[in-house]
Amino acid sequence: MSWQATAWVSKIEAGGASGKLLLYALANYADENGRCWPSDARLMSDTELSERAIRDWKRKLEEAGLIAVERRRGGGGTFQADEIRLAMATETPARPPANPAGGEGKTTGKSCCDHRQMTPPPPANGAVPPTPPYKAEPSEEPPIEPIEREAREGEREEGEIAEAAKADRPGSADFEKRVARFCSGRGFLAGVWQDWEKSSLGYIGRHFAALSPEERAEAERWRDPYLLDLGARKIAPQPPGNFLRDKAWNALDPMILKRADDLRQAKLGPADRQQPEGWAKCLGPAGMAFLFGKMLDGPADAVLAARPFLTDSQLRAAWPAVWWWRASQNQKGGAVFDRRWHGLASAMEPVPKESAMLAAWRAEFDARGWQWMPVFDGLDVVFCPKGGPAGLEAFKAAIDQGDEQAEAEE
CATH class of the missing domain: 1.10.10.10 (Winged helix-like DNA-binding domain superfamily/Winged helix DNA-binding domain)
Known part of the structure; x- marks a missing residue:
């Protein structure tokens, strides 16, 4: 860096x-x-x-x-x-x-930028521009040429498997991310695969690509039970590439599957164990689409909503849907949202904290009299409609279009 x-x-x-x-x-x-x-x-x-x-x-x-x-x-x-x-x-x-x-x-494919403005003009007298007041020291960290490239080349050697799902197509970015998750443990109960870095990600990727789609699913299904069982017995696992190459899960005791599932259920909260259809996190794309949609609808009590500070009961009276969203977030972290809000998740984008865009959104909230949720300040990203505040009109049009389609289906 x-x-x-x-x-x-x-x-x-x-x-x-x-x-x-x-x-x-x-x-x-x-x-x-x-x-x-x-x-x-x-x-x-x-x-x-x-x-x-x-x-x-x-x-x-x-x-x-x-x-x-x-x-x-x-x-x-x-x-x-x-x-x-x-x-x-x-x-x-x-x-x-x-x-x-x-x-x-949505892009036009054309640049609206005047490239002549990119480089500042030289001094009128032809003098050499002044140098910066600091001495640039070389970085101690070398430029990183990612090991994913090796994985991509190895996977092409094995040939593409004709599957519809992107994550099952060797050579695709989704497939590379899937291999990386298998090693890093992101989204897996057992966490990182011990010492996986000692192997080349290309080697691991080649053996993952050599499996059939069903075998890949089996490898992922047995990953956590295998690592948890060995961890409990203080035994180091074999390298992930060898685990895939040898299809080691075929020789494992099926009982470790049940033990891993019991552990997974024990770590989940009651709300996460049985989540109904349509459930989503309030701070995720679908939940935030709901919040923005309800705020665009306007308050139930405009006079009350205009107050700078609202108690819980006042928020419930002024913004019933916003109050429900906040209560769901505080109590369970999520709720069941109508499918139209799930459909609008693709219209949302993550806005990084401390960014100019998030500051623009906060100013837009103030200008519209919307409640800025304190929970937003503790997030790395806040999901907002694409295009910034200027994109709210397009977002509202997408909501209206979804409502019309729902009415037509009924």
């Missing part, structure tokens, strides 16, 4: 919170010259942006002159991870193409 790159990003106008987030992620891998090689899968994991959003923002930032992307081809015609160079020589903040009203997912 280069602190020079991070400092440069802090002064740049990226044109949106997601663009800024992507620049910070790139700076995390950059050397002192602004060069880095992160794969799209790594950037997706770091930013929690979709694959399409990563591609769109890389194109926008490249068009704006903030980054330069060099596509690299390896042996046998395969592509390696792009080399990306941050335009750290650009001292004047640049503004990439503005987001369309429909959000980041």
Whole structure:
């Protein structure tokens, strides 16, 4: 990681919170010259942006002159991870193409940026521009060329398995993330696979790709029981690549499946053990879509809602749906939301804390007289409609369209 790159990003106008987030992620891998090689899968994991959003923002930032992307081809015609160079020589903040009203997912494919403004003009007298007042020291951390690239190349050697699901298609970003989760334990009960880093992720990925879709599902099903059983007996597990290569789960005792399931149920809260259809976290995309939709509907009591501070009973009277959302969040963390709100989850985007976009949202809440929930201040990201406050009109149109479709179905 280069602190020079991070400092440069802090002064740049990226044109949106997601663009800024992507620049910070790139700076995390950059050397002192602004060069880095992160794969799209790594950037997706770091930013929690979709694959399409990563591609769109890389194109926008490249068009704006903030980054330069060099596509690299390896042996046998395969592509390696792009080399990306941050335009750290650009001292004047640049503004990439503005987001369309429909959000980041809808792009015109054309740059609205005047590239002539990207580089500041030289001094009139022809003098050499002044150097910065600090001495740039080389980063102690080398530029990171991700091991996912090796996995991608190995998986192509095995050939693609023709499956509909992206996560079951070797070579796809979703497949790479699935292999990484299998090793890191993200989303698994047993946590990280001990000493998995001693193996190459490419080696592990190749053996995962060699399995059939059913065998991959079995490997994931047996992962936690296997690791938990060995952990209880103080025995180190075999490397994950060998576990996959040997299909070791075929020789395991089925009783460890039940023990792992019992442990999983014991760790879950009552609300999580049996969640009804339509349940979602209040602070997730569907829950936040509900909250924004109800606030756009307006208060039940406008006079009461105009007060700067509302007690719990006053909030219930002024904003019944907002009160219900807050009560559900405080009590259970989630609730059952109508399917239309689940359908609108794709219209939401994560807005990082302490970002200019989140500050803009807070100002919009104040301007509209909406209640800013204190819980938002403790989150790393807050899900809001795509496109910032300017995207609320498109978000409201999407709600209305969903209502019309629901009425037609009835």
